[in-house]
Amino acid sequence: MRKALILTAAAAVGLSAGLYLALSDRESPAPTAAAMDFTALEEMRAGDMTKLQFGEAPGSSVAFTSEAGDDMTLAAYEGKFALVNFWATWCAPCRKEMPQLAELQDEFGGANFEVVTIATGRNPRPAMEAFFREIGVANLPLHSDTSSALARDMGVLGLPVTLILDPAGREIARLQGDADWASEEAKAIIAALVAG
Secondary structure (H helix, E strand, C coil), X not given: CHHHHXXXXXXXXXXXXXXXXXXXXXXXXXXXXXXXCCHHHHHCCCHHHHHCEEEEECCCCCCXXXXXXXXXXXXXXXXXXXXXXXXXXXXXXXXXXXXXXXXXXXXXXXXXXXXXXXXXXXXCHHHHHHHHHHHCCCCCCCEEECCCHHHHXXXXXXXXXXXXXXXXXXXXXXXXXXXXXXXXXXXXXXXXHHHC
């Protein structure tokens, strides 16, 4: 029975990847001489970070709503590494993961790195504020993507999904599902990225 469940889960992951590729209208970038070498970072993966997949993909210019209520794009974070987390108020794994993301922001946030949280789908602002208050998070932004347009453009299937963008705004890593972002493995990877 367990073997069948594992095979079913593996098939679901394969199906998700296939759907992402089939539904995405974004082209995969052609390899270039300037492509990043992720070998050292891949070797650092352990624990939950084994789910972190490295590879370059285009960013997105689709607008979402800033915490202040204005339209903005991910270009606002260019010039630094951005860990972009798509979440929702109804997402139980998001509730567990968000304080860990806040810890990552406390430790690494600044001129070279920022954690960016974007609630995707229907997440009324009062519910978002209550979510952060209940879990004790005060240092992450309450951005929203009500129409899920940005999430769709970035190929987000299911929540939570976390992307790492390089200072040029390109996606360089993706983790589907929740992870312990306060773990030593996660912090080591972020430290290595920020250090260059």
